[in-house]
Amino acid sequence: MLEKILEEAVRLDASDVHLTVGQPPFFRVGGELFQAGAALTVKAVEDFLDVLLSSRLRRELEKHLAVDFSYVAENLSRRFRVNVYYQRKVPALALRLIAKEIPTLDELGAPPALKKFFHAAQGLILVTGRTGSGKSTTLAAFLNELCKVRPCHLLTLEDPIEFEYVAEGSFISQRELGQDFLNFAAAVRTAMREMPDVLLIGEIRDAETMHAALEASAAGVLVLATLHTKSAAETAMRVETMFPLVQRDAIRDLFADEFSAIISQQLVKTSSGRRCAAEVLIANPAARSLIRQGKYVQLPNVMMSGRAQGMQTMDAALKGMREVGN
Structure with missing residues (x-):
């Protein structure tokens, strides 16, 4: 049955x-x-x-x-x-x-700014959104294309493994919680001994894993992960509030230094099926300064003034979809 x-x-x-x-x-x-x-x-x-x-x-x-x-x-x-x-x-x-084949970023309607990070040597990219918003698929599309244009050592920590990556010239290790490791934070630290170029953390659920992800970025790894937050501002706030009060000043500084981008997305029903609408915050001096100060409510201003860098608010993303008839 x-x-x-x-x-x-x-x-x-x-x-x-x-x-x-x-x-x-x-x-x-x-x-x-x-x-x-x-x-x-x-x-x-x-x-x-x-x-x-x-x-x-x-x-x-x-x-x-x-x-x-x-x-x-x-x-x-x-x-x-x-x-x-x-x-x-x-x-x-x-x-x-799970999709039979990993779609491309263009097929998903993912923000073009993501492609800027194919050759990033380090940094933390967070893809966020509610359950069912396509976060895992966006990351899979990004990693699949990255491995084709940039031969690398990709190591993934997932719960569970969803997509299987195969790319000629790239060394790929995929591990599943419960079968290959027992704890995300410990697995991140263990993974660092294997010298990955790119590290995927399926979901950051606690302060220990977030700190391990930031440490991995600081050590020279491009780290990608997901969070269940609905905007860039909420994501930055969530990173801080994961930690006890006595650690928050240091965490704001560390996150401001290490984050490369926050992509907050939702799936929108269109005439051609469901498409990805995404808010995009890319690290620049203004964004880093606001995060250090904890002034998260001002981050949308950075996105509105950063259109030339590929940034956009969710309102702008939805408006753009309406204007092209989706």
Whole structure:
């Protein structure tokens, strides 16, 4: 039954599938939810878990009542990101379809300014947005193109691995939380011993990982990561407030020195499908100064005056999409 549901998801070009006891399968297509089929029984969902979960993942689910992992449907040649959780004391699943091929930045409608960083020797680039805003896909597109134009050692730390990178001339290592490492911050510090040129941190969730990312940038690595924040100003504030008060002055200085760009994005429904609208803040003396002072509310002024550098506010991004008829 799971195989048929996944086949239907691929046929519909769905982005997500939701499987819950007592309800039919739900598919998200073009941002809208649709249901299909009969309500799922407890046995049906347990059968799904028997297919999806290894003994290690089963133990993790029992311990934490939730688990994230990637799953490859061999018959479909498609990869899914899977979240298993509990609701009303029974398991439920949320599956996200990973694109069969990594799209290009142009196909996504990602900001052209991102391409400026293909040859950056170091710095921290944060791609932010709500869940489902396409952060992982934007980063995958960036890294896929970077590895083609700049042979490098790319090391990724992910939860779970979504896209597989293959680029002639680049040495690529991909590691998954729970299988290849146990803690993001420790994994970043371990990774530095392997001398990567480019480091992807799937998501920065705590102060220790943020500090490790900033240290990696300071050591001469181009670091990319995601945060669940909705604007450049909120992102800069979030970086500071991750840390205790006694550390915040030092963290503002370190972040101001090390950040290269903040890309805050959302997916917008257009006549040609969903497209990426992105706010772009690129590090310059004005942005660094405001971050050192904690004057985050003034960062939009930097973006408005930095259009020649490729910066833009979210309002400007949305206006531009309307003007070209999207």
